Amino acid sequence: MPDKLYNTISAVGEYVRLVANVIAVSFKKLPSWNLLRDQFFNVGVGSLPVVAITGFSTGMVLAAQSFFQLNDKGLAAVTGLMVTKAMMVELGPILTAFMVTGRVGSAMCAEIGTMKVTEQLDALNSMSVNPLRYLLAPRIIAGIVMLPLLTVFSALTGVIGGYMVAVHIYGMAPNVFFDPLPINIHAFDFIMMMTKALVFGIIIVTVSCYQGLKTRGGAAGVGRSTTHSVVVCYCFILVVNFLLTVGLNSSYSYMKEVLNAWF
Numbered sequence: 001m002p003d004k005l006y007n008t009i010s011a012v013g014e015y016v017r018l019v020a021n022v023i024a025v026s027f028k029k030l031p032s033w034n035l036l037r038d039q040f041f042n043v044g045v046g047s048l049p050v051v052a053i054t055g056f057s058t059g060m061v062l063a064a065q066s067f068f069q070l071n072d073k074g075l076a077a078v079t080g081l082m083v084t085k086a087m088m089v090e091l092g093p094i095l096t097a098f099m100v101t102g103r104v105g106s107a108m109c110a111e112i113g114t115m116k117v118t119e120q121l122d123a124l125n126s127m128s129v130n131p132l133r134y135l136l137a138p139r140i141i142a143g144i145v146m147l148p149l150l151t152v153f154s155a156l157t158g159v160i161g162g163y164m165v166a167v168h169i170y171g172m173a174p175n176v177f178f179d180p181l182p183i184n185i186h187a188f189d190f191i192m193m194m195t196k197a198l199v200f201g202i203i204i205v206t207v208s209c210y211q212g213l214k215t216r217g218g219a220a221g222v223g224r225s226t227t228h229s230v231v232v233c234y235c236f237i238l239v240v241n242f243l244l245t246v247g248l249n250s251s252y253s254y255m256k257e258v259l260n261a262w263f
Contacts, residue, residue, distance in 0.1 A: 018210055051157075147201030192248050
């Protein structure tokens with residue numbers, strides 16, 4: 001037990017040090033645009049289809065369930081509000097993070113892990129190329145930038161899916177679906193969505209890259225590291241999502257005053 005605790009604490013320390021080193025390298029000198037462009041495309045554009053399918057289908061299911069449960073109680077008019085709220089503050093960030101973890105995070109871990117076991121990282125060091133700037137910094141910057149955008153896209157597709165089900169299948173009037181939104185959707189909901197997406201993006205990329213760098217044992221080790229990175233990302237995302245939800249909701253009154261002062 002003491003050995004396991006020591007290894008866990010050591011791994012957390014190495015992870016924090018890695019993130020700090022990558023941030024320091026990125027601020028000292030940004031990676032080249034060619035590296036950033038490739039990662040923006042891979043993380044962002046490449047994930048659009050799976051994010052769109054996930055968001056759209058989730059919005060459809062939310063609308064169908066909400067209308068079915070609320071219609072006989074005379075509350076069907078809040079279907080649009082329930083779909084929009086759920087996609088913005090909870091399901092949009094979570095499902096987008098899960099999809100990006102499965103598609104992008106696992107690929108990053110496998111790619112860096114393969115470079116590790118085939119000694120390509122040592123070759124970079126021998127050529128005076130910093131692996132942190134060349135490999136990790138573009139990926140982390142792309143995750144920080146693209147995951148919030150993907151989350152907004154997922155929420156929009158979810159609302160569109162819910163609208164199509166509520167209006168075209170259950171016959172709800174379009175104005176009934178949209179009328180509650182301007183009154184009940186606040187800037188705080190958007191801030192919560194973007195905060196969660198930003199934190200999830202950092203978690204996905206940093207954990208995946210860290211696990212790739214820790215890969216040992218050839219092809220089998222790459223498989224173990226990839227599986228471990230996905231599981232750890234999912235667990236981190238769920239735990240951090242709860243903490244962010246509780247923390248942001250607890251600060252709602254203060255943030256509301258700040259937002260009212262600004263707007």
